[in-house]
Amino acid sequence: MSEEKLGFFARLKKGLTKTRNNIVSGLDALFSGFSKIDDDFYEELEEILIMGDLGVRATENIIDEMKERVKKDHIKEPAQLKEVLIESIKEQMQVTEAEYAFEKEQSVVFVIGVNGVGKTTTVGKLAGKLKNENRKVLMAAADTFRAAAGEQLTEWAHRAGCDLIQGAEGADPASVIFDAVSAAKARNVDVLLCDTAGRLHNKKNLMEELRKMNRIIDREFPNAHRENLVVLDATTGQNALQQAREFGEVADLTGIILTKMDGTAKGGIAVAIQSELKIPVKYIGVGETIDDLQKFDSNAFVNALFDVKQSEEMDDGTENVNIGEI
Amino acid sequence: MAFESLTDKLQNVFKSLRSKGRLTEEDVKSALKEVKMALLEADVNFKVVKQFVKAVEERAIGQDVLTGLNPGQMVVKIVNEEMISLMGSETTEITFAPGKAITVIMMCGLQGAGKTTTTAKIAGKLKLKGKKPLLVACDIYRPAAIKQLQINGEKQEVDVFAMGDNNKVSDIAKASIAHAEKNGHNVVILDTAGRLHVDEDMMAELQEIKQVLTVHQTLLVVDAMTGQDAVNVAKEFDEKVSIDGVVLTKMDGDTRGGAALSIKAVTGKPILYVGMGEKLSDLEQFYPDRMANRILGMGDILTLIEKVQVDIDxxxxxxxxxxxxxxxxxxxxxxxxxxxxxxxxxxxxxxxxxxxxxxxxxxxxxxxxxxxxxxxxxxxxxxxxxxxxxxxxxxxxxxxxxxxxxxxxxxxxxxxxxxxxxxxxxxxxxxxxxxxxxxxxxxxxxxxxxxxx
Known part of the structure; x- marks a missing residue:
């Protein structure tokens, strides 16, 4: 059996080295490295898309669409197709200024997502950003479950310079939301940011808890602009689609915040989510300081998606695959 | 829903095939196409999938189809065996320093992987084994990270060592060893800050810890939902700080967890534990066979295949x-x-x-x-x-x-x-x-x- 294992890793290593030689720098290499649009070309395109976490289905759809365009518009040159491809994804991911209307109105921003995606950090950054735009911001620490989550948000409230409504650890988060909404109305706050506890979308009772909070905001603050943002970790794979779907069942999602975009992950699942669920990415998180939240830029996103320099780096190190230890 | 898909697809592929005897190239190829898709949908890295499928293909062509199985099931059986052998055929445990020496465990990983929670969970496990663990708050960056560890430590009734957020992390780590020696702790677990694998400064911080003291086990904590990037993350951490094992968190979600296979393929390091929930007791041993089933999305049909093999006269x-x-x-x-x-x-x-x-x-x-x-x-x-x-x-x-x-x-x-x-x-x-x-x-x-x- 051990021989077979060794064989597998040796082959993997060889395969990776080979790929390194093939990929020079992302999309440019793909389109200039091929003189004609053939099966090999599509295969390479498929690889880039899947490596970017777009998922099998979205990748197949894109490739089918490209094939159709090639036929319909008589595209012969890879370079021509490049424009078509880039434009098509960009267009799909485009967000208009209207999507950010809540920043200017009296609104309640409900921030939800699974554990560890960066909800609290994002709420902190968002508070800082809105504060800079001279909005009156109030935060609600409705994560009463995780140890020290309240303290964490307190620190962010301090950094952003805004008020915070908090409940005790273990308190009903819906009661914190209720208090926060009352306070927001009483203090005539512009934007109420609600941080919630991370929860896996397949936990029924935790999702019900979220539904209850959502209902309370609706009931208690019907005039406010509602903004329901699901926070997704760009490192996450296909499960992010399921997350968006399930959280969308609880509250009508108006947007996605894609965090940890400063790493090597491409966050391509956002393309699949956009095409399937029509939820736009509105912000991306690119670091840990208060300024590290940016409005989503579909240009930059698509460029990064096809920039495979990182996988080159990865290939360089395959020598270190430790066959002996397996 | 995604769970049944591979089985259903394979059943469709093989509906027309009634052949017995050996697996033909055609059988194998059409089955593996579906297997490849299933693996990609499960977030196994593209390159890993490609190589893996190739390895299986080579092994499968020409094999006898066992009685009681159809060709599709036979291919799945081979895929499953290969996957289990890849992921390590047995469960592995944390190795402790010999004798009375203090075992130092360093936790590391990306932000939000679940390091602090996992640290407390492992401490609970070690306590049950009669160890006296000390948790060390080395995350001086994230607001309230120290507090989080302290609260979790209290819940688990284990001591937590913290020096605030104004000291160098390597100094905190060094001081914690002295503290452990004085107070009779025999395991020290360093909870470090989440960091990106491409953040040179932050990675250097971990290297420094390993320079100033002997770390016996460096554990990489990885979110089971991680996508294609898992290979980059695991490789970078392994290269820069040389990991000894992996803890896979958030496995109580509905992800297929293909990252486990990717990580194992690029690092070769064993997966020790899986996080199965938010309660501090929700840490389980890693079972390669269960993981293989989960990634393949085959439910327990594999168990059935085995039973058919063994039991039917x-x-x-x-x-x-x-x-x-x-x-x-x-x-x-x-x-x-x-x-x-x-x-x-x-x-x-x-x-x-x-x-x-x-x-x-x-x-x-x-x-x-x-x-x-x-x-x-x-x-x-x-x-x-x-x-x-x-x-x-x-x-x-x-x-x-x-x-x-x-x-x-x-x-x-x-x-x-x-x-x-x-x-x-x-x-x-x-x-x-x-x-x-x-x-x-x-x-x-x-x-x-x-x-x-």
Whole structure:
């Protein structure tokens, strides 16, 4: 059996080295490295898309669409197709200024997502950003479950310079939301940011808890602009689609915040989510300081998606695959 | 939903294939295409998938298809075996420093992977093993990270060492060892800040810890939902700080967890634990076989495949099928098929393992095992001659059987009637048994269907 294992890793290593030689720098290499649009070309395109976490289905759809365009518009040159491809994804991911209307109105921003995606950090950054735009911001620490989550948000409230409504650890988060909404109305706050506890979308009772909070905001603050943002970790794979779907069942999602975009992950699942669920990415998180939240830029996103320099780096190190230890 | 897809797809692929004997190149290729898709959907890295599928293909072509399996199942069986062997065939434990020396464990990983929670969970596990762990707050960046560790430490009733957020992390780590020595702790767990694998400064911080003290185990904490990037993350951490093992978190979600395979493939390091929930006790051993099943999205069909392999007496099986075909199925055959079924863990357990059935919560109510036992008692109360020739059963014999089985005569009558009906049915549909040998290995075959239970 051990021989077979060794064989597998040796082959993997060889395969990776080979790929390194093939990929020079992302999309440019793909389109200039091929003189004609053939099966090999599509295969390479498929690889880039899947490596970017777009998922099998979205990748197949894109490739089918490209094939159709090639036929319909008589595209012969890879370079021509490049424009078509880039434009098509960009267009799909485009967000208009209207999507950010809540920043200017009296609104309640409900921030939800699974554990560890960066909800609290994002709420902190968002508070800082809105504060800079001279909005009156109030935060609600409705994560009463995780140890020290309240303290964490307190620190962010301090950094952003805004008020915070908090409940005790273990308190009903819906009661914190209720208090926060009352306070927001009483203090005539512009934007109420609600941080919630991370929860896996397949936990029924935790999702019900979220539904209850959502209902309370609706009931208690019907005039406010509602903004329901699901926070997704760009490192996450296909499960992010399921997350968006399930959280969308609880509250009508108006947007996605894609965090940890400063790493090597491409966050391509956002393309699949956009095409399937029509939820736009509105912000991306690119670091840990208060300024590290940016409005989503579909240009930059698509460029990064096809920039495979990182996988080159990865290939360089395959020598270190430790066959002996397996 | 995604869970059944591979099974369903494979069943479609092989619907037309009735061939037995060796797996042909065509069989293997069409099956592996679906396997490849399933692996990609499970977030296994593209390159890993490519190489893996190639390895399986080479092994599978020309192999004999086992009795009781169809070619698709056979391919899946090989895929599964390869995957388990890849992921390590046994569970691994944390290794401790010898003798009375303090074991130092360093946790590391991306932001939000679950390091702090996992640290507290591991501490609880070690405590149960009689160790005296000390948790060290080395995350000086994230607001309230220290506090989080302190609260978790309190819940687990283990000591936490912290020096605030104004000291160098390597200094904190060094000081914690002195503290542990003084207070009789024999395991020190360093909870470090989440960091990106491409953040040179932050990675240097971990290297520095390893320079100033001996770290026995460096554990990489990885979110099970991680996508294609898992290979980059694992490789960078392994190269820069040389990891010894992996903890996979958030496995209580519905992700297929393909990252586990990717990480194992690029680092070769064992997965020690999986995080299964938010409670501090929710940390489990890692079982490579379960993980393989989960990634493949095959439910427990693999378990069924194994059971079919082990338990079915091929000869008897073939004989019975041919008798069924001829409509000669008698009560002896009935007993035999009951026996086979019991060997496999009873009907409800078999049905639970079938793809699609696992989700039906009311299997228990559909299959009344007691009822089956009653039927068996009826047959056992018959004489050998009666079992072979049900026509002998006149009212007086039926009365005797009812008494012997401890049931009402009406039950005996109903049972015999149903038996005769199914006999007729089998005669009418000989194709159900003989022709489709690949699937014919299932002892209950089409026997009487659900009428009996």
């Amino acid at each position: 091929e000869e008897k099986e073939r004989e019975m099928a041919s008798r069924m075909k001829k409509g000669k199925f008698d009560f002896n055959d009935y007993l035999e098929s009951m026996k086979q079924m019991k060997k496999m863990g009873g009907l409800s357990s078999i049905m639970g393992m079938l793809p699609g059935m696992g989700k039906m919560k009311d299997i228990e109510s559909m299959v009344d095992e007691k009822q089956l036992a009653r039927m068996e008692a009826i047959v056992l109360s018959m004489t050998p001659a009666e079992r072979e020739n049900p026509k002998l059963l006149n009212p007086s014999r039926k009365h005797r059987i009812a008494k012997g089985a401890g049931v009402d005569i009406a039950v005996v009558n109903r049972f015999i009637k149903q038996f005769e009906q199914s006999q007729k049915m089998m005669k009418q549909m000989p194709g159900m048994f003989g022709g489709k040998k690949g699937r014919g290995g299932f002892p209950m075959g089409g026997f009487g269907g659900r009428k009996f239970f």
